[in-house]
Structure formats: C-alpha cells, structure tokens
Amino acid sequence: MERRELLKMIAALTGGVFIGGELLTSCKSGSSIGGLVFSEADTAFLDEVAETILPATKTPGAKAAKVGQFMVVMVNDTYEDKDQKIFHAGIGKLDEASKKANGKSFLDSTPEQRTALLTALDKEAKDYQKAKKPEDPSHYFTMMKQLTLFGFFTSKEGATQALRYIAVPGKYDGAYPYKKGDKAWAT
Amino acid sequence: MPGDSTQINNKAVKQNTYDAIVVGSGISGGWAAKELCEKGLKTLVLERGRNVEHIKDYTDTTKDPWELTHHGEHTQQDRVNSPTQSKCYAWNEVSKKYFVNDLENPYNQVKPFDWVRGNHVGGRSLTWGRQCYRWSDVDFGANAKDGHGVDWPIRYKDIAPWYDYVEPFVGISGSIENLPQLPDGKFLPPMEMNCIEKQVAERIKKNFADGRRIIIGRSANHTAKVGDRGPCQYRNKCHEGCPFGGYFSSNSATLPAAARTGNMTLRPFSVVEEVLYDKDKKRAIGVRILDTETMKTQEYYARIIFLNASTLGTTHILLNSVSDAFPHGLGNSSEQVGHNLMDHHYGVGASGESDDFSDQYVFGRRANGIYVPRFRNINETTKQKEYVRGFGYQGGGGRGRISIEDGLGGEYKDSLTEPGKWTFGIGSWGEHLPYYENKVTLNKDKKDKWGLPTLDIDCEFKDNEKAMRNDMKNSAVEMLEKAGLKNITSYDSAPAPGFCIHEMGTARMGRNPKTSVLNGNNQLHEVKNVFITDGSCMASSACQNPSITYMALTARACDYAVTELKKRNL
Numbered sequence: 001m002e003r004r005e006l007l008k009m010i011a012a013l014t015g016g017v018f019i020g021g022e023l024l025t026s027c028k029s030g031s032s033i034g035g036l037v038f039s040e041a042d043t044a045f046l047d048e049v050a051e052t053i054l055p056a057t058k059t060p061g062a063k064a065a066k067v068g069q070f071m072v073v074m075v076n077d078t079y080e081d082k083d084q085k086i087f088h089a090g091i092g093k094l095d096e097a098s099k100k101a102n103g104k105s106f107l108d109s110t111p112e113q114r115t116a117l118l119t120a121l122d123k124e125a126k127d128y129q130k131a132k133k134p135e136d137p138s139h140y141f142t143m144m145k146q147l148t149l150f151g152f153f154t155s156k157e158g159a160t161q162a163l164r165y166i167a168v169p170g171k172y173d174g175a176y177p178y179k180k181g182d183k184a185w186a187t
Numbered sequence: 188m189p190g191d192s193t194q195i196n197n198k199a200v201k202q203n204t205y206d207a208i209v210v211g212s213g214i215s216g217g218w219a220a221k222e223l224c225e226k227g228l229k230t231l232v233l234e235r236g237r238n239v240e241h242i243k244d245y246t247d248t249t250k251d252p253w254e255l256t257h258h259g260e261h262t263q264q265d266r267v268n269s270p271t272q273s274k275c276y277a278w279n280e281v282s283k284k285y286f287v288n289d290l291e292n293p294y295n296q297v298k299p300f301d302w303v304r305g306n307h308v309g310g311r312s313l314t315w316g317r318q319c320y321r322w323s324d325v326d327f328g329a330n331a332k333d334g335h336g337v338d339w340p341i342r343y344k345d346i347a348p349w350y351d352y353v354e355p356f357v358g359i360s361g362s363i364e365n366l367p368q369l370p371d372g373k374f375l376p377p378m379e380m381n382c383i384e385k386q387v388a389e390r391i392k393k394n395f396a397d398g399r400r401i402i403i404g405r406s407a408n409h410t411a412k413v414g415d416r417g418p419c420q421y422r423n424k425c426h427e428g429c430p431f432g433g434y435f436s437s438n439s440a441t442l443p444a445a446a447r448t449g450n451m452t453l454r455p456f457s458v459v460e461e462v463l464y465d466k467d468k469k470r471a472i473g474v475r476i477l478d479t480e481t482m483k484t485q486e487y488y489a490r491i492i493f494l495n496a497s498t499l500g501t502t503h504i505l506l507n508s509v510s511d512a513f514p515h516g517l518g519n520s521s522e523q524v525g526h527n528l529m530d531h532h533y534g535v536g537a538s539g540e541s542d543d544f545s546d547q548y549v550f551g552r553r554a555n556g557i558y559v560p561r562f563r564n565i566n567e568t569t570k571q572k573e574y575v576r577g578f579g580y581q582g583g584g585g586r587g588r589i590s591i592e593d594g595l596g597g598e599y600k601d602s603l604t605e606p607g608k609w610t611f612g613i614g615s616w617g618e619h620l621p622y623y624e625n626k627v628t629l630n631k632d633k634k635d636k637w638g639l640p641t642l643d644i645d646c647e648f649k650d651n652e653k654a655m656r657n658d659m660k661n662s663a664v665e666m667l668e669k670a671g672l673k674n675i676t677s678y679d680s681a682p683a684p685g686f687c688i689h690e691m692g693t694a695r696m697g698r699n700p701k702t703s704v705l706n707g708n709n710q711l712h713e714v715k716n717v718f719i720t721d722g723s724c725m726a727s728s729a730c731q732n733p734s735i736t737y738m739a740l741t742a743r744a745c746d747y748a749v750t751e752l753k754k755r756n757l
Binding site for chain 1: 588
C-alpha cells in the first residue's frame, strides 16, 4: 500500500484528516517552526500508549518498533505549533484520565486497564473528531492513534513482520495467488 | 553585442562560441542535446539548476521507508518552503530535492495556478508521470475544425515518422490496439493488467457500443532492456530517480547519449536572461546568462539556438529579450507570446469495489495503470452537444487493506494486516482550449533573487472545460456501474490550472506569422535560427500526456535545423 493510500486509510479509520498531513493555510515566508522538548519519560509513555493500540501478537508490536520516538519526531517536524501543544498536553491528559478511571497512572495500570481506558478514549476522540468544526483543534488521542498506525506499519517490524515487504520486486503479477490469512504488502 | 562593437575580445568570443546552444535540459532539451550532438554540432547545454548525475545522485532511493526520518512524509518546513510543490503527487521525503523551493522561485497568481517545477539537470523528466500517447489527426485537426485557436501547421503524417524515431530510444511499454484516435507506436512489451482490470476491460468492451476500450497504460517504464537501461524492477519509486535506469529521463538516456559524442558542454547554474539579437544580421547571435554561483553574467554565441526551458521558462526568456527590433519580446510581433496558456483539467473521476477475486492479489508495484482512450467527439457518432474536444481516463485496480473503524489491541492490529477488497478507479484528463486571455506576462515590479522579472500567471478553465467535467464524472460512474462494481463514489477535486503539470501553448506554432509565434518546423517566424520545441510550441492541448509529442517535435526540428545549416540557410 502506497504511503499516501495508507495516510488516507488512517484518516478514514480515525474519522477525519491526517493531522500534519494538511497544508498550512497561512504559511508566511520566514515563519519559524518550533519544536517541543519531549523527555525520555514522555517517549517511554508514548511507547506504552502505542503498544496498547498495536500490541505484540504473533508479530512484534509498536513498542518494539520504537513508535514512541517516531511520534516525537513527527509531532515536532510535521505538526503545526498548535497541534504540537495539544499532543504534548495530551500525555498529561491521558494520564489524568487514567487516574480518574482506574485510580492510578497509565504506566501503573494493568494491560486490561490500559486497553479499557484507550478504548474509551478512542470512542471519545472519534466522536469529537466527527462533531468538531474544521477549524477546531483535533483530539490528542486521534493524533496518537494516527501516528501509531502510520509509524508502526512503515517501521521495519511492522512492514516486514506484521505485513510483507519486498524492496525490489523485480516483476509484476496481477493475479498472484492469495489465501485468507496471507499478509498484505506494506508498500 | 559583438556585432555592434569592435572592442570585443575576439579570443573570448571564440571561446564562448558553439555551433548550437540548447537552453534547458529537461525532456525536450535532452532530446535537442542528443540530436544536435549526434549530428556533429558542438553544443552548449545551459541548465539553470544544479547537476544531477544518473544513479550517482539518486540519493536515498534505495532506502526502506523506516530508514527515512519521517518515513516519507512531508514536514511543516517543506510546506512553508514549497507550499505549491509539496502538494504534488510525486513529492515525498526523497523526491523533494527535485522540486524547487517556492519561496526562492516566486511567481504571481492573478488567478490560482499551481506551477510545479524542478530546476536541475534533467528537469521534470526525473519526476514525470511517464505516460506516452501519440496524437492523431483528431487532435492536429481540431483547431481548424471547430475554430478555437489557430490551425496546426502540421498533421499526423508530418510527425508520425518522428514518433517512430524517438519511441524505441525512449523505451515505451504498450499494447497495439489499432485505434484511429490513439495511434499505436513502437512499443516494448506491454505491462500486465491485473485481474480486476481485465474483468472491467472486458465488461466495458461488451457494454459500450461506441468502441470504448480499456488498455494498459503506455509508459516509459522499460519492460525490457533499452541499451544499458532497465528493465523496470517494479519498485514504484520512479519519482526518486531509478538506480536501475528503469524509466526514461534526460539523465538516464538523452544526456548520456549527447555526452558520448564528445560534442556536449553541459553548464549547470546558468540562468538565461535573454537571447541576444543582431538587428543587422536579422538573427539571434547567442544568449546572456547569469552564473548563479559567481553571480556574473556571461555571453555565449551560436549559429542556432534551441529554447527548451519549459513552457513558462521559455516564454519568460522571449518576453525578457527586448530590443529595438522586438520591443514586445523576441519574435513577438504577433503579440501571441505568453498567451493561449493551457494545461489539462483533471482530478475528476470515480471508483468502486468488487467482491470478486478474493483468492488473488498482486506481486510487485507496477508504476503504471490502465488507460481509457478518448471516446467523445472523435467522429460524427460520438459528437457531443455540450462541449468540443474530449478526455481520456487513467486509473487502475488494486487491493487496499481491511479497515476496521473502531478499536485497538491485538485483534485489531492483526485484522489491519490483511488485504481488503479489490477496488478499481478512473480519473480523467481533459483538453483545455487555447484562450488568448489565459496568459503570462512579465512583472517588472516584482523581481526574483537574480533580479529578473517574475511572471504574472492569469489562467482559468472556462465553460467548455466545465461542461466536459460533468461528462467526465458522469461517464466514469456509468462505466464503473456497467462494469459491475459496487459502492461507487465519484469525486471532483477541481485542481487549479497548472496542477496537471502539462502547461503549454504560450509560443504557439501556426501557419500565419500574424497569429502565431512558430512555424511548422518550430522555428520562430521572425528569427529563423531560434527553435522552440518545449510545451510552449503547442497550438492545442489535446487530452493526451504531451511529453512524447514534445520529444518527436524536437527530433524533427533538430533534423530540419541541421539540414538548413548544411544548406547554409541558417
């Protein structure tokens, strides 16, 4: 699946546009683009969020693919300043939501508690994205989920183990045998 | 100018004198370089941007997605630097080096116009879409028939031998179809349609009495070796430059051929400011360039000059070449230079799903799709009431991924790793009529960083294109319905002119010097030793991707120019 198609699919999965994928509407010559400082703890936290969204199964999960670090790079380099802030604040908000729901931080929660929390946040975020006006900010969890999906399926672990990947196919076959359970091509 | 002065240093003039100068190294400039060099002319090829050497300079194209910092994605800095370029389908984290920085290359949009450019050796031949379709007399005769624009001074018979000549060197894969509106060429073996495409093609053929067909795209991706180039490895990373030489570009093909003769001098970082005209000799004597590394100007001289700086680049040079003899720009007594700007209008079509072929998939990434040759206004029975001219479709089928909207966790992850249903879609490319008022002019108040005037671009699609778009959308839906597809959706993203990257027409060919700029040999009516064979020469746009026609016209004009040189007519 081509990168642009993957982005479209992820946008569809998360009820809107791919954040950071849209053009700046008011870009001015010389306008500076900042970047936020994410701590190692932030990256580790994001790894756990990503792993809850796409955990290790028979194939590696998002944490093995270092999706937390990828999210930080993408937020700082591809997000507008206002979205960067929402994402960064989202780390604290997600932890707050965990404390409210389970009485403990996200990292102290059991895998089941994490999954339950993020499932609820997933629904909340999706409903919010669908109802919001285009100019309203996006939900932080939508950002995390989008970057997890994109980062994982384009990572080495995601592309070559969860999916199939051949760098140089060398030929084309338009009626290649397929049986249920065979993996999709990463690219 | 040397002709005006006795103080010129004769030695310096001699050092800077060539038989021919070619301005631009893109798809047509590369051909001019090859042909002129192979015919024995010492040729100076001027390129405004940096050099890009075949294979050696295709950095990062062998990297896997995860080896790229953003896995291929755009950054905000990219969008700030290149808001127009970064919208292009061919732009990614690797190919972006073949697109200009918009901030450093300004132009002025009187109406929205997306000008997508690559200023480097090879130009847009590195990033082009590689689709190659001959024109027919339906196209060359169109202006004369319905009165839009001026009559082409040539017909299919004039260019057919030159399509024959360039195609085997380009290396175009395609199928023989015997369609009068889309003549066959000299093709490499065609690429294969996949299972859904074959099914749709069969059903279209059966369900439409007007001769509508779906054929495999004719693409300059090499299905067999072309000299030392290729074959295509089905990576679908053409826009990044191909380390296998799997597709045609100036860098892979024409410029190396020109270099092999020993007759080519390639000079990057050379922005041509103007063509120098000698009013006594009544001919162009050379060009003045700005060396963008030293910021010094330099004059070069030659007996013939080919302008292949891209449609708007060449137009800029003509308009900026002002002299007593040509106050409106070189060869512009007709005042047609800069006018009649065309693109193709596209971005409208439909797609649908199929429940069939769940036991089939694809292997490899075919950088090509299917093509629906024009089927409107090609004869009396296909004549439309609402509009003149026509359109074609490009498209294809494939299997995306299963997409489950809600959830997360192990099951969710594993479900996302399976392919989804087959889908099939087509999008159209429509003809844009030549309107005098669609134009570019020099803006002397807004200069670029080289101190040269920028271009004001004032171009739009009008009623004929809008009427055609309705049919483009409705016919797409109708075809997919008749092909038995489900969940059909249509779209019209209404891109601005320019975004199809087929700009052409601003120095058109014609029979009459009063209404056109170039004659039937791509020679300026008024300055016989200047030839223009890039997109600016086009008198109409047809609906086919234009590059192969530029290439054929270039080879033809080079042959004519050298013949005339030998006869001492130039």
